[in-house]
Amino acid sequence: MDIKQYMEQVGLQARSASRAMVRADTTRKNRALERIADLLVQSMDLLLSENQKDLDAGKKSGLDAALLDRLALDQARVEGMAQGLRQIAALPDPVGEMSDLNYRPSGIQVGKMRVPLGVIGIIYESRPNVTADAAALCLKSGNAAILRGGSEAFHSNQAIAGLIHQGLADAGLPAQAVQVVETADREAVGELITMSRYVDVIIPRGGKGLIERISESARIPVIKHLNGVCHVYIDDQAEQKKAIDIAYNAKTHRYGVCNAMETLLVAEGIAAACLPPLAEQYRQEGVELRGCAATEKILPDVVAATEEDWDEEYLAPVLSIRIVSGLDEAMEHIHQHSSGHTESIVTESYSRARRFLAEVDSSSVMVNASTRFADGFEYGLGAEIGISTDKIHVRGPVGLEGLTSQKFVVLGDGHIRQ
Amino acid sequence: MDIKQYMEQVGLQARSASRAMVRADTTRKNRALERIADLLVQSMDLLLSENQKDLDAGKKSGLDAALLDRLALDQARVEGMAQGLRQIAALPDPVGEMSDLNYRPSGIQVGKMRVPLGVIGIIYESRPNVTADAAALCLKSGNAAILRGGSEAFHSNQAIAGLIHQGLADAGLPAQAVQVVETADREAVGELITMSRYVDVIIPRGGKGLIERISESARIPVIKHLNGVCHVYIDDQAEQKKAIDIAYNAKTHRYGVCNAMETLLVAEGIAAACLPPLAEQYRQEGVELRGCAATEKILPDVVAATEEDWDEEYLAPVLSIRIVSGLDEAMEHIHQHSSGHTESIVTESYSRARRFLAEVDSSSVMVNASTRFADGFEYGLGAEIGISTDKIHVRGPVGLEGLTSQKFVVLGDGHIRQ
Numbered sequence: 001m002d003i004k005q006y007m008e009q010v011g012l013q014a015r016s017a018s019r020a021m022v023r024a025d026t027t028r029k030n031r032a033l034e035r036i037a038d039l040l041v042q043s044m045d046l047l048l049s050e051n052q053k054d055l056d057a058g059k060k061s062g063l064d065a066a067l068l069d070r071l072a073l074d075q076a077r078v079e080g081m082a083q084g085l086r087q088i089a090a091l092p093d094p095v096g097e098m099s100d101l102n103y104r105p106s107g108i109q110v111g112k113m114r115v116p117l118g119v120i121g122i123i124y125e126s127r128p129n130v131t132a133d134a135a136a137l138c139l140k141s142g143n144a145a146i147l148r149g150g151s152e153a154f155h156s157n158q159a160i161a162g163l164i165h166q167g168l169a170d171a172g173l174p175a176q177a178v179q180v181v182e183t184a185d186r187e188a189v190g191e192l193i194t195m196s197r198y199v200d201v202i203i204p205r206g207g208k209g210l211i212e213r214i215s216e217s218a219r220i221p222v223i224k225h226l227n228g229v230c231h232v233y234i235d236d237q238a239e240q241k242k243a244i245d246i247a248y249n250a251k252t253h254r255y256g257v258c259n260a261m262e263t264l265l266v267a268e269g270i271a272a273a274c275l276p277p278l279a280e281q282y283r284q285e286g287v288e289l290r291g292c293a294a295t296e297k298i299l300p301d302v303v304a305a306t307e308e309d310w311d312e313e314y315l316a317p318v319l320s321i322r323i324v325s326g327l328d329e330a331m332e333h334i335h336q337h338s339s340g341h342t343e344s345i346v347t348e349s350y351s352r353a354r355r356f357l358a359e360v361d362s363s364s365v366m367v368n369a370s371t372r373f374a375d376g377f378e379y380g381l382g383a384e385i386g387i388s389t390d391k392i393h394v395r396g397p398v399g400l401e402g403l404t405s406q407k408f409v410v411l412g413d414g415h416i417r418q
Numbered sequence: 419m420d421i422k423q424y425m426e427q428v429g430l431q432a433r434s435a436s437r438a439m440v441r442a443d444t445t446r447k448n449r450a451l452e453r454i455a456d457l458l459v460q461s462m463d464l465l466l467s468e469n470q471k472d473l474d475a476g477k478k479s480g481l482d483a484a485l486l487d488r489l490a491l492d493q494a495r496v497e498g499m500a501q502g503l504r505q506i507a508a509l510p511d512p513v514g515e516m517s518d519l520n521y522r523p524s525g526i527q528v529g530k531m532r533v534p535l536g537v538i539g540i541i542y543e544s545r546p547n548v549t550a551d552a553a554a555l556c557l558k559s560g561n562a563a564i565l566r567g568g569s570e571a572f573h574s575n576q577a578i579a580g581l582i583h584q585g586l587a588d589a590g591l592p593a594q595a596v597q598v599v600e601t602a603d604r605e606a607v608g609e610l611i612t613m614s615r616y617v618d619v620i621i622p623r624g625g626k627g628l629i630e631r632i633s634e635s636a637r638i639p640v641i642k643h644l645n646g647v648c649h650v651y652i653d654d655q656a657e658q659k660k661a662i663d664i665a666y667n668a669k670t671h672r673y674g675v676c677n678a679m680e681t682l683l684v685a686e687g688i689a690a691a692c693l694p695p696l697a698e699q700y701r702q703e704g705v706e707l708r709g710c711a712a713t714e715k716i717l718p719d720v721v722a723a724t725e726e727d728w729d730e731e732y733l734a735p736v737l738s739i740r741i742v743s744g745l746d747e748a749m750e751h752i753h754q755h756s757s758g759h760t761e762s763i764v765t766e767s768y769s770r771a772r773r774f775l776a777e778v779d780s781s782s783v784m785v786n787a788s789t790r791f792a793d794g795f796e797y798g799l800g801a802e803i804g805i806s807t808d809k810i811h812v813r814g815p816v817g818l819e820g821l822t823s824q825k826f827v828v829l830g831d832g833h834i835r836q
Contacts, residue, residue, distance in 0.1 A: 110796075113783075118809060239832070246834055344828075358531075369829070370834045372834070391619070395823055405809055408781060408792070409785075410791055
């Protein structure tokens, strides 16, 4: 296979399909989503047997247990995919929304219309459910999608792709509105992220290594999520119970997620009261605590934190703790070490909450809430294709609206510029 | 001068100043803008004498008359700059605007807050007034700016920069919130567009060559305006007088601007009635007409258009005309040849207007209005830093809002994720 030529063909087809998707009304898009959901459940045997091929190959090539688990489909996971599609069908369609339509002194009316981005390239790793999720979000937002999953999920993804094509066609939409790249060759990724004529935006989903590689080589805008070094700051005007609940939840609710807290900042005025009971709760959960020198004075058995700890996304039962003089030092630490994902302040002080909200430059900024809320479902987006830690276009959880843009519309009645 | 080290310093200062700018309230930012405006007018002699150095050097190095004209400052132009600053001071401040704040089932409130992008790098060519305009837009939107003007305007830009610094300092803002790069060395541009640690977005302003070079090498998101191949489509259900007025205005109101029409598409059902009187008006203005074979049958003296004509941004009294069967063929032509800037349909048909608005994928889409309206002032943005023909973040005229983004804010009262 000539990869360059093949990808050129994929791009051309996607661009063409994207024009049909712009015209597709909400009913038709929803019909396709519902139909694909039905087909997934009806094709359970096919999906599980194709998935088995990937699992067998994975075992043979020595994939570790965690990767094999992510790769595996079972009845519940397939039903989960179908349910996800039905949830996306139930969401409001953002395309065509008009806003801010006002008359101007010249007599024209000027407003904005929400429109699909066009063609979205999504590059992801081993989970086959991403194929259905990502396709559904692109489809509902009126975009064409080119999906490139991990080579270890090749057979699973191709089987899902076949059902998506059938569902699109059954609803009268072009099957090529969702294309799953039919080669495991890495060169295909290189083409995908550079063919700016056909692809409008790239969304990588996966580990930091994948995302850095793609951002480095892409010649197309990338919406990316690098990492989540999230902070909770317990102010000395915090209510102690809220502080402990939030700091405990933000670390221990789940460890391997980007919105888990990695560093706890505590105002020196409240540290002695707050840290011992909190540390006791962490210890019961087996969380390893690493602390600054001041923390060690209050919690003698913490490990001494190194400079590297402040920049580390543990994704594990490990927490670094730093005692700061107050809000300014906390915000300075966040500015130096945050990855721009999510930060939360615990305080009863109105003024400090207001400052934290305004001045902390992260995609989600919270007052008296656990960082674990930073999530498309919790925010009411219905679903998310990822969480953007970029600063332009979209920040935080990316739902349907993040896959659209706004163009200007001008309505006149023969108006000319004087 | 070690350019790399110098630019690193500039970047570091900009990042630091951007944090002070986030905290700056509207009054303080406006005070700085008003103060800079005053200083520009008070320093007329200095500005004109520094500008004279650039003009002398430009003449010596053989700059053409058009370039020298763009470079030249006089009393009116300096007063125009000052007025521009005062207009920006009068605009509403977009920073901090909160929207869509709603309670979620979990009990948290989730909304969005508009925030500055951070540090904006602007690269432009010879006009010194861009230095003041761009600085003012960045300042008002709470961003720090690194400006890199054309080397031929070096002395003018440095003189303006000095006044900006003084105005910022007088208002209690960091002078380094606006830095004008103090070297004409091209290596500085290379550093600016790759130091992603310090710069959040690059906006090139200038000719297509400059913008392509920068987009190609940047490692930072670029908001760009490549070119304006704008179309007017006269539908066979157009009212003839409106059609002729709009097509005439869109071409002849000004030639060297990106929102001028470059190609006129005419439905075959109205071409014979519409084109002869329109062509007569164009001829009186000295507009050269190039047409497709069908056009030549109606207007025998047009030049035959070549394939290249359909992709050409003339920026001159030249117009290409193509007769199409109707709306679908017109939209297909636009899809193939438009640069995504601005397109307008002239029609009395509600359904066709609705389709054109929904399906044409350009930054501005118009009904019964001249493409010349595609402009930040005409749209009510107050001022613009450029017109984006990109698809993500911002499309069309970029005003203050385009220099901001939205982060999520979450308000809880001890809420944790269950």
